[in-house]
Amino acid sequence: MSKTQNTPGGVRSKTVADYLNDENIRAIIYQIVAIGLVVLAGWYLVSNTLANLERQNISTGYGFLNLEASFGISESMIDYTPQSNYATALMVGFLNTVKVAFLGIILCTIIGTIFGVARLSSNWIVRKLATVYVETFRNIPVLLQLFFWYAIIPGAFPAARNAFQPLPDVLLTNRGMYIPVPVADNAYDFMGIAAIIAFIVIYFVKKWASKRLDATGQPFPIVWASLGIFFGLALLAYLVGGAPTAMDIPALKGFNIQGGYNISPEFMSVLIGLTIYTSTYVAEVVRSGIQAVPNGQWEAAESLGLKRSIALRKIILPQSMRVAIPPLTNQYLNLTKNSSLAVAVGYPDLVSISNTTMNQTGQAIEAISIYMAVYLGLSLITSLFMNWFNKKMALVER
Amino acid sequence: MKMKTILAAGAMSVAAIAANNAHAGAVLDGIKAKGFVQCGVNTGVPGFSAANAEGKWEGIDVDVCRAISAAVLGDANKVQYTPMTAAQRFTALQSGEIDILSRNTTATLTRDAKLGLTFVGINYYDGQGFMVPKALGVKNVSELDGATICVEPGTTTELNMADYFRAKGMSFQPVVIENINETTAAFFAGRCDVYTTDASGLASVRQTMAPNPDDYVILPEIISKEPLGPSVAQGDDQWADVARWAMFAMLEAEEYGVTSENVDEMKKSESPAIQRLLGVSPGMGEALGLDEEWAYRIIKQVGNYGESFKVNVTDKLGLERGINALWTNGGLQYAWPVR
Numbered sequence: 165m166s167k168t169q170n171t172p173g174g175v176r177s178k179t180v181a182d183y184l185n186d187e188n189i190r191a192i193i194y195q196i197v198a199i200g201l202v203v204l205a206g207w208y209l210v211s212n213t214l215a216n217l218e219r220q221n222i223s224t225g226y227g228f229l230n231l232e233a234s235f236g237i238s239e240s241m242i243d244y245t246p247q248s249n250y251a252t253a254l255m256v257g258f259l260n261t262v263k264v265a266f267l268g269i270i271l272c273t274i275i276g277t278i279f280g281v282a283r284l285s286s287n288w289i290v291r292k293l294a295t296v297y298v299e300t301f302r303n304i305p306v307l308l309q310l311f312f313w314y315a316i317i318p319g320a321f322p323a324a325r326n327a328f329q330p331l332p333d334v335l336l337t338n339r340g341m342y343i344p345v346p347v348a349d350n351a352y353d354f355m356g357i358a359a360i361i362a363f364i365v366i367y368f369v370k371k372w373a374s375k376r377l378d379a380t381g382q383p384f385p386i387v388w389a390s391l392g393i394f395f396g397l398a399l400l401a402y403l404v405g406g407a408p409t410a411m412d413i414p415a416l417k418g419f420n421i422q423g424g425y426n427i428s429p430e431f432m433s434v435l436i437g438l439t440i441y442t443s444t445y446v447a448e449v450v451r452s453g454i455q456a457v458p459n460g461q462w463e464a465a466e467s468l469g470l471k472r473s474i475a476l477r478k479i480i481l482p483q484s485m486r487v488a489i490p491p492l493t494n495q496y497l498n499l500t501k502n503s504s505l506a507v508a509v510g511y512p513d514l515v516s517i518s519n520t521t522m523n524q525t526g527q528a529i530e531a532i533s534i535y536m537a538v539y540l541g542l543s544l545i546t547s548l549f550m551n552w553f554n555k556k557m558a559l560v561e562r
Numbered sequence: 563m564k565m566k567t568i569l570a571a572g573a574m575s576v577a578a579i580a581a582n583n584a585h586a587g588a589v590l591d592g593i594k595a596k597g598f599v600q601c602g603v604n605t606g607v608p609g610f611s612a613a614n615a616e617g618k619w620e621g622i623d624v625d626v627c628r629a630i631s632a633a634v635l636g637d638a639n640k641v642q643y644t645p646m647t648a649a650q651r652f653t654a655l656q657s658g659e660i661d662i663l664s665r666n667t668t669a670t671l672t673r674d675a676k677l678g679l680t681f682v683g684i685n686y687y688d689g690q691g692f693m694v695p696k697a698l699g700v701k702n703v704s705e706l707d708g709a710t711i712c713v714e715p716g717t718t719t720e721l722n723m724a725d726y727f728r729a730k731g732m733s734f735q736p737v738v739i740e741n742i743n744e745t746t747a748a749f750f751a752g753r754c755d756v757y758t759t760d761a762s763g764l765a766s767v768r769q770t771m772a773p774n775p776d777d778y779v780i781l782p783e784i785i786s787k788e789p790l791g792p793s794v795a796q797g798d799d800q801w802a803d804v805a806r807w808a809m810f811a812m813l814e815a816e817e818y819g820v821t822s823e824n825v826d827e828m829k830k831s832e833s834p835a836i837q838r839l840l841g842v843s844p845g846m847g848e849a850l851g852l853d854e855e856w857a858y859r860i861i862k863q864v865g866n867y868g869e870s871f872k873v874n875v876t877d878k879l880g881l882e883r884g885i886n887a888l889w890t891n892g893g894l895q896y897a898w899p900v901r
Binding site: 217219220221222223234235236237238246247311314315318319323338339417418419420422429430507508509510512516519520522523524525526528 | 656720
């Protein structure tokens with residue numbers, strides 16, 4: 165349309181050739197052709213798959229989810245028996261994946277930050293040790309590390325009959341670690357409620373404290389106050405609930421140790437393997453984040469008379485966070501996705517249970533579509549959260 | 563010009579994929595064209611399918627593939643092996659990645675009807691058993707309440723065990739690891755009290771992988787029927803026929819006393835059944851879409867069923883024929899007549 169030609173005798177009516185030579189119209193035609201090809205390819209793949217399945221007499225659909233799974237699962241956060249259906253079995257796998265990914269993300273952040281700061285330490289030994297740690301575990305494939313831990317854990321600890329007791333009532337065996345847990349009681353429900361109340365109170369105290377800091381310049385010991393509120397309320401709830409002391413203590417009974425909470429070797433292998441592997445990347449992210457903050461910031465803080473520790477906490481880390489959060493998000497996503505390697509060491513994660521399901525039912529495409537959707541969902545949620553966090557941490561100009 | 567090239571290339575590739583759609587006889591034609599049989603086997607169960615010290619695959623499951631290759635391609639060694647875990651095997655067959663699955667796989671209704679497989683025969687009648695360390699002092703399965711049990715995922719074993727323990731009102735803790743080598747390593751490291759699989763598999767694992775085979779006992783109970791046999795993808799009946807009759811030819815040969823040693827002399831036999839089998843009186847090969855020497859080559863290059871069983875199972879694992887004897891000796895192995 166931009167190339168409409170004006171002739172001296174008036175506006176010439178446009179011919180088909182004019183339209184075809186129009187850049188904008190051409191662009192639209194190309195786009196339509198491109199979309200058409202993509203749709204065609206997709207349709208071809210889907211119809212071909214369906215035809216092949218039909219030819220081989222393989223049934224399709226998600227109806228199998230209601231059938232009885234009839235296989236056992238070693239660890240589950242919800243009630244599961246072989247009589248449960250496949251949907252429940254997949255849910256067990258999903259929760260196990262979330263459990264290991266969630267704990268892994270928290271632990272790798274803590275360990276990674278420690279090693280990242282240590283790599284910048286002025287102490288030669290600390291600095292070199294951190295470098296060796298990072299370079300070793302970063303450069304060994306994570307699957308091999310899982311195999312390594314899974315070979316070590318059942319191999320290094322004694323059989324259930326002569327379990328090793330590092331602490332009273334904590335048992336270490338080749339079946340994993342057993343720790344005593346309190347027997348369920350109302351008091352623990354009260355403590356849960358108290359914790360939620362504590363978080364709300366802390367939120368308001370924090371708001372008040374920062375307002376006071378802005379107004380008067382007087383700092384408030386918010387960390388100590390928060391800890392006090394949290395534990396104080398929890399203790400109060402515990403006492404109100406009647407201070408129960410009954411514990412479920414693990415002990416040898418029959419073949420195995422019964423009672424207590426069991427942390428299986430499979431879970432330990434996956435958690436340790438993923439945490440250590442990812443923590444090396446987190447360490448590098450943290451180090452680069454700190455180094456990205458210009459030295460002038462340190463000097464400026466010093467000239468204002470701030471202590472080095474306060475300068476690190478209030479000036480340097482908040483700025484390095486801005487650099488660190490996007491690559492950190494990548495590492496969290498990697499950890500979540502790498503957790504699918506758990507299948508190799510027998511941890512019943514989503515992939516492991518999906519594999520069993522597809523094998524028993526033959527619904528390969530359906531089972532894979534479910535776990536692909538779940539991993540995509542988990543990754544999107546993680547990155548949405550991190551994007552929100554990133555925005556919150558970003559420089560707010562006043 | 564450029565646009566036209568792209569469009570032409572696109573059209574050609576679509577046509578090429580479309581032409582790939584299977585028709586009866588497609589697998590056989592494909593094998594003849596590529597010159598080898600792609601055979602899915604176990605990652606390592608000595609006696610059934612395992613690579614030996616020289617990296618050569620051996621076992622009665624491997625011999626099924628070798629027999630088919632001898633019948634179709636004239637050479638028992640034209641087989642390419644794809645080792646697979648229990649969880650991978652059916653998808654590989656459904657997708658056409660392998661031509662035949664010969665991996666001690668139990669024939670069941672679900673697998674036959676719903677997974678798109680066709681079982682072409684049973685080359686080993688088996689049942690599920692349990693193995694425990696001798697030190698545990700367990701004498702039979704009913705003492706296993708509360709035990710931790712190592713098992714492979716996606717197997718009938720996994721389901722039988724859950725059924726059995728449920729029926730007996732006993733509890734168990736499964737440890738499910740995908741690769742059989744990892745599973746057995748976990749068992750021998752003491753991660754589990756019990757290892758369960760087909761009785762033949764237990765014998766194989768005990769004999770070949772245990773640090774000291776005498777430290778482990780296989781419990782007397784057999785809790786299930788496990789008819790193990792090769793399978794092909796549904797939809798190509800001619801290919802299923804070839805696979806089935808390659809197995810039957812080995813059984814027929816044993817029944818008539820034809821071995822890899824005497825097969826050349828047997829060609830002069832007066833017995834009509836042997837003449838048909840060895841192609842002296844023609845017709846059988848043609849019916850299968852093969853040449854008339856198909857069974858001769860199987861017997862010459864691979865041996866009959868009894869020979870294969872003795873070399874792979876009896877000599878290696880110390881297991882006798884048992885129910886896998888020929889029907890003429892009171893066993894279950896019974897080939898349909900080649901005629």
